[in-house]
Amino acid sequence: MLQHLFKLIWNKKKTHMLLIVEIWASFMVLFGLATLIVVNVGNYREPLGFSYERVWAIGLNTNQDTTELADKVQRIAQRLNAYPEVESVSRMSSNFPFSANQMNNGIEYNKRNVLADHYVTDENFAKTLEMPVVAGKWYRHTDSVGKYWPIVINQKAKEGLFGDENALGKVVGERLKVVGVVDNFKAKGEFMSNKPAYFELVNAKDSWNNTMLIRVKPGTDAVFEAKVVKDIATMVKGWSVEVDYLTDSRKNQHNLVLVPVIIASIISGFLLINVALGLFGVLNLSIAKRRGEIGLRRAIGATGSGIASQFIGEIWVLATFAMLIGLLFAAQFPILNVFDLQAGVYISAILIAIAVIYGIVTICALFPSRQAALIQPAVALHEE
DSSP: OOOHHHHHHTTTTTTTTHHHHHHHHHHHHHHHHHHHHHHHHHHHSSOSSOOOTEEEEEEEETTTOOOOOOHHHHHHHHHHHTTTTTTEEEEOOSTTOOSSOOEEEEEEETEEEEEEEEEEEEHTTTHHHHEEEEOOOOOOOGGSSSSSEEEEEEHHHHHHHHHSSTTTOOOOOEEEEEEEEEOOTTTOOOOOOOOOEEEOOOOOOOSSSEEEEEEEEETTOOOHHHHHHHHHHHHHHHHEEEEHHHHHHHHHHHHHHHHHHHHHHHHHHHHOOOOHHHHHHHHHHHHHHTTTHHHHHHHOOHHHHHHHHHHHHHHHHHHHHHHHHHHHTTTTHHHHHHHOOOOHHHHHHHHHHHHHHHHHHHHHHHHHHHHHHTOHHHHHHHHO
């Protein structure tokens, strides 16, 4: 039966060529969309590694001021700490969590190189973001006294640099010493892949790492925000102050990921609707042309379910032809390691695309097949 169906469709391949191309195109678009979804779902399931609720990022811009910048930043940090509404204050570089800024550096240990996200923070960073340290400790300013500068790395950086070795106390490069290890740190949100990262102690004399992260107490609202901005503007004339809520910045990061997925879903939806309409039309036309054949088969004993199964089988074979061509292209992605994704991601995407295509063609074939099954042999043969 299956061989007969393949032969039947193969003999009509020129007639069905446009439909095969449409199914192939739909398969490829679905494969791309499914890959995007599988990657993002996999990333989303991994822990973020820190808490962002009730955390604000206060960006300070010195503008034309060039005098005693480090002292002024220190005084601002002390003033923020003095507010009863503030639980914790941390100073860091401009690439705070969920921001659009990014810094990375290559770090090396025993000829192992890792490209890691680089964050410059102070000793209160882990406390402000409620980020647990899984090994060692978070650095303190007293750790900077000595030959090496303290850093904390995340688990991904540890795996890349040290493998199964203990990372604590190891010197990375020529001047950085690992004092602690944290688990995940996905600064761009849940959809970000878990990448290597390291945190370097900020130098108190720096004048350019001017972002303050503050964790406020529950119930603190925009009235306090206005008070903070006004007080800072009074303390440092000519500076500009910008406050970002990490919850809002997180939504912006999510939108950057979700918008391409939504656009791809719309394109895929239009293609699938086009294919579904094409299949529906082809099957209806095929049944109209083959009423005599159907009537003859029913007259010699074919059941209604058998007739319906034949038409569904034909459309399945048509879809299989198209997807075999698509598989030749899709299989290149895991083989060539395109975009440096795991092969399992592509295989999952292929299986999802195949399941969706078969599901759609089956739904499209059900109604015409039922119509074919209801044809009475006497009426069909009489018309013939």
